[in-house]
Amino acid sequence: MKQDCLFCKIVLKEVSSKIIYENKYVMAFNDINPQAPTHILIIPKIHISTLNDINKSHNQLIGELVEASSLLAKKIGVHHDGYRTVFNCNKDAGQTVFHIHLHLLAGRKLNWPPG
Ligand code: AMP
Ligand code: ZN
Helix, strand or coil: CCCHHHHHHCCCEEECCEEEEEECCEEEEEECCCCCEEEEEEEEEECCHHHHCCCCCCCCHHHHHHHHHHHHHHCCCCCCCCCCECCCHHHHCCCCCCCCCEEEECCCCCCCCCC
């Protein structure tokens, strides 16, 4: 856990969030500023700042994040119409919270390429 990391505080439940799903490795909660009717953030319970910090020791954990996105899409019922999962990394992608998070966006037609 990293001090002063907002998402570490959400994991520790020091900051409240609308938790949608949680297991030993990951947590999923509603984005506070949703960009689509469904906008969920799926995060590892350990602190990792950006995708640049990922190495082979994280392979299982990254699998857990992706599996959670698939489970949640089915649970919410957006799996047939579709959804998008996104990791933003650093400034050109607009990363604002430096604890990696997989965005799960659904519920409307999503433009491609993204802006
Ligand atoms: P990114 O721009 O990829 O770093 O995404 C950070 C996301 O975290 C944004 O979509 C924010 O709306 C979201 N966010 C920031 N603070 C909170 C919070 N306290 N609870 C839930 N989502 C948050
Ligand atoms: Zn953190």
